[in-house]
Amino acid sequence: MGRNILADRAVHVIGIGLHRYQSATDTPFVHLGLTAVRAALDDAGIAWPTVEAAFVGSALLGMAPGRVMLSRLGATGLAIQQVENASASGSTAVALGALEVASGRSDVVLAMGVDKAEGWRVAPNSAGLANYEGGTVVPFTHFALLADDYMGRYGTTVEQMARVALKNHANGARNPFAQRQKVRTMEEILADPISGSFTRLQCCPVGEGAAAVILASGEAVARLGLDPKRCPRITASVTRSEAAYPPGTPIDATLTAETCRLAFEQAGVAPTEFDVIEVHDAFSIEELLYLEAMGVCGAGEAGPLVEAGAFDIGGRAAVSPSGGLLAMGHPLGPTGCGQVAEVTRQLRGEAGDRQQPGARLGLTHMVGIGAVCVVHVLQAGA
Amino acid sequence: MGSLSASRCPACGRLATPPEPYGCEGCGAPAGTLESTELVAAGSVRATAMVHRHHKPDPATPFTVVEVVLDGGGPALKGVLAPGLDPPAIGERVSGAVLDGRLIWEREG
Ligand SMILES: [Zn+2]
Numbered sequence: 139m140g141r142n143i144l145a146d147r148a149v150h151v152i153g154i155g156l157h158r159y160q161s162a163t164d165t166p167f168v169h170l171g172l173t174a175v176r177a178a179l180d181d182a183g184i185a186w187p188t189v190e191a192a193f194v195g196s197a198l199l200g201m202a203p204g205r206v207m208l209s210r211l212g213a214t215g216l217a218i219q220q221v222e223n224a225s226a227s228g229s230t231a232v233a234l235g236a237l238e239v240a241s242g243r244s245d246v247v248l249a250m251g252v253d254k255a256e257g258w259r260v261a262p263n264s265a266g267l268a269n270y271e272g273g274t275v276v277p278f279t280h281f282a283l284l285a286d287d288y289m290g291r292y293g294t295t296v297e298q299m300a301r302v303a304l305k306n307h308a309n310g311a312r313n314p315f316a317q318r319q320k321v322r323t324m325e326e327i328l329a330d331p332i333s334g335s336f337t338r339l340q341c342c343p344v345g346e347g348a349a350a351v352i353l354a355s356g357e358a359v360a361r362l363g364l365d366p367k368r369c370p371r372i373t374a375s376v377t378r379s380e381a382a383y384p385p386g387t388p389i390d391a392t393l394t395a396e397t398c399r400l401a402f403e404q405a406g407v408a409p410t411e412f413d414v415i416e417v418h419d420a421f422s423i424e425e426l427l428y429l430e431a432m433g434v435c436g437a438g439e440a441g442p443l444v445e446a447g448a449f450d451i452g453g454r455a456a457v458s459p460s461g462g463l464l465a466m467g468h469p470l471g472p473t474g475c476g477q478v479a480e481v482t483r484q485l486r487g488e489a490g491d492r493q494q495p496g497a498r499l500g501l502t503h504m505v506g507i508g509a510v511c512v513v514h515v516l517q518a519g520a
Numbered sequence: 521m522g523s524l525s526a527s528r529c530p531a532c533g534r535l536a537t538p539p540e541p542y543g544c545e546g547c548g549a550p551a552g553t554l555e556s557t558e559l560v561a562a563g564s565v566r567a568t569a570m571v572h573r574h575h576k577p578d579p580a581t582p583f584t585v586v587e588v589v590l591d592g593g594g595p596a597l598k599g600v601l602a603p604g605l606d607p608p609a610i611g612e613r614v615s616g617a618v619l620d621g622r623l624i625w626e627r628e629g
Contacts, residue, residue, distance in 0.1 A: 268538040270524075270623035273576065274585055275598050282569035283587045283598070290610045291566070333585075334569030382534065384547045385593055 142241040142404050145483040148356035150369035150519065152246075152439045159317040159347035162255055167199055167346075168207045171252035174348035174472075177242035177368065178248070179468025182352045184362060189352065190216040190244040190270040193234045195227035195251035196471035198258060207252070216243075224506030225418070227251060229474025230350060233375045233512055235353045245358040249478075253471035262508065277507070278341050278421060282334025284390065285423035289335070292438030294426065295333045295391060295396065299480035301444045302422040303340045303464050310461025312492045315476070317343050317467030340422040344461035345447075349475035351482070367519045370485040370500070374404035374515035379508065391425075391431040394503065400434045401501075405515035409433035412455050413497040414484045416477035418505045419462040425449075429457065456494035459484060477502035478514060485518040522561040522617035526594065527554040535559065535594035561616035562628065563590040563597075568607045579603075586625045588614055599623030 155177025157170045171194075183508060194204040204218040223230035224245055228251030235249035243474060275283075288294060304327050310316035322339060330338040337428060354362070359369050378397040380389060409432045419425040426440035435443055443449065449457035460466045460480035481500035483489045489497075500516040525607055526537035530553065534546030537559055543550050562603040566587045574581050584601040586608065599616055601607065602624050 249546075266541060270538070270618060270621070271598050272600075272620070272622035274571070274574070274579065274583070274600050274622070276575070279569050279571055279585050282571075283567040283585065284608070285567055287587075331570075331572045333571045333573065382547075385535075385595060386589070447550035 144236065144373060144375060144404065147240045147242060149236045149239045149476065150354055150356065150359050150371045151351055151482045151516065152354045152359060152364055152369050153178040153184065153352035154482050155179070155181055155350045156315040156476060156479060157348040158315045158386065159345055159469050159472065159476070161317070161343070161345045163346065165346070167252050167254050168210065169202060170211055170346060170348040171207045171250065174252070174350040175208070175248065175250060178350035178352050183364065184246070184352070186211040187214050188246050188362070189216055189248050190246055191235070191238050192248040193219050193221050193231035194248070195221040195223070195231035195249070195475065196253045197222055197224055198253050198470060200257065201456050205253065207317070208361040221511070223510055224508055224511050225420070225468065226474055226504040226506035226512040227471045228476065229502065229504040229512035229514070230377065232351055232475060232514060233377055233480050235351070236372050236375045239353050246352065246354045248350060248352055249475060250348065251472035251475040252348040253469045254346040255344045255469065260507070261418055280337055281332045281421040281423055282336050284427065285335050288423060288427060289516070291461055292441065294438065294441035296328070297324065299335060299422050300324060300340060300443035301425065302419065302425045303327045304434045305444065305450055306419060306462040306464040308338065308457045309459050309492060310465025313461050313466055316461040316465050317345050317347070318461065318465040328401045334382060336421060336482065340464070342420045342468040345467055345469050347467065347469040347472045349472040349479055351475050351478045359519060367516045368486050369515045369519045370482050370516055371519065373517050374513070376399040376404060377510065379510045386496045390505070391427050393509055394428045394505065395431040397513045401513040401515050405517070409514060412499050412501050414459060414481055414494050414500040415455055415457045416460060416502045417458055417462065419458055419464050420468055422464065425457060425462070432503070451492055451494055456484070456497070457505055459489065459492045459494060473510060474504045477504065478516070481516050485516055522560050523558045524618065526557050526559045528557045529554055537594060537597070559590055559592045560596055561623070563588040563614065565608045565610055565612045565614055566596055567610065568601070570607060586614065588616070588625060597623060599625050602626040
């Protein structure tokens with residue numbers, strides 16, 4: 139394991155901005171992206187030419203979306219890199235942006251995600267690898283099988299799992315950037331079966347949108363005269379991929395457990411210390427699986443805890459206060475940047491009626507098919 | 521009861537089915553060094569999911585996907601339950617056969 143350069147040179151989030159996540163429209167991605175970046179520049183209170191490098195996360199836009207979009211803020215000649223890492227593309231843009239600042243190569247960088255749900259091409263499907271599934275096991279069925287195994291193992295009920303969606307839809311209803319902004323009843327959550335115990339509202343919507351995060355060194359925060367209290371620090375940034383676990387190992391949970399353990403070591407924190415957690419809840423079961431894998435609670439405890447309100451805003455930790463992938467939505471490229479934006483808002487105390495009281499420590503967690511996992515730890519500014 | 525062609529890595533013992541065409545995920549041994557073997561398509565049910573929405577007409581919905589832990593080790597395998605059967609319970613014994621590239625499970629015996 140190499141040196142932790144985030145400990146050597148502080149990296150702060152100084153600006154956040156979003157374009158609402160929404161169902162597919164004819165709006166060009168350039169408009170979506172520029173909306174988010176302009177909002178992030180306004181939020182930071184800096185001018186575009188201050189930004190030295192940009193990392194643009196998208197999974198579906200194809201080649202070269204960065205310059206054609208960012209040049210419309212003024213073509214300054216800054217470094218632009220495209221980042222594709224499936225669902226974790228935006229998180230990976232943040233990871234690379236943080237590395238760029240921590241390394242000392244740049245002082246102020248943009249990490250953003252922008253995407254439109256069109257033109258799906260998934261490389262593992264054309265990798266020349268056969269299986270026996272014949273296209274019958276799409277992601278919602280993969281996770282429905284995990285849910286069946288989990289519920290059988292721990293006695294977790296269908297209603298407890300559905301409580302994840304009930305909570306996250308209620309959070310999304312208070313987030314103006316969420317794709318789904320409607321408080322739902324348990325009856326609505328449990329209607330419209332998709333696969334196994336999953337219903338439509340327990341599966342995330344994939345649409346379009348954009349999210350932007352501006353990162354800066356501690357020196358730049360001081361030089362630009364920014365309020366340090368509004369600039370949370372990124373204290374861990376870890377990216378891992380699935381290893382060859384022994385047969386019988388729960389792959390999804392193990393990848394998350396391993397990635398988070400490294401992140402907690404890097405930040406010097408324990409999983410029970412988090413006030414705010416944005417988790418990859420593409421399907422309701424994932425929130426329960428990953429909270430346990432992270433060590434936020436013990437195995438089999440997440441269902442009863444979510445039912446008791448422990449992960450509501452105001453509970454022991456607010457989990458997916460943005461609405462998560464289930465309600466805020468999952469437009470792929472933006473999702474990971476949107477998580478960092480939400481945690482930043484929470485750590486600043488600027489989340490309005492979604493505010494977790496006294497939030498000081500936050501976690502963002504994304505998984506991408508393949509599988510990869512990207513985790514960041516953020517500490518409130520001082 | 522069907523058999524499944526598989527590969528076994530002589531270096532680390534990892535099983536793959538269908539046979540691994542590139543290199544061992546366990547240790548990186550090239551595909552040319554992997555040994556051909558067969559696994560018996562029988563085991564116990566780890567999980568099931570009845571699928572109500574599918575993006576293609578085949579198989580017709582609802583159908584049930586079954587994930588099975590094979591007796592002979594290796595990866596747990598997902599396949600479709602033979603049409604017309606009630607979903608098996610977790611832990612129940614099933615056996616399978618490959619039909620048109622798809623693994624079809626049914627209750628043993
Ligand atoms: Zn091997």
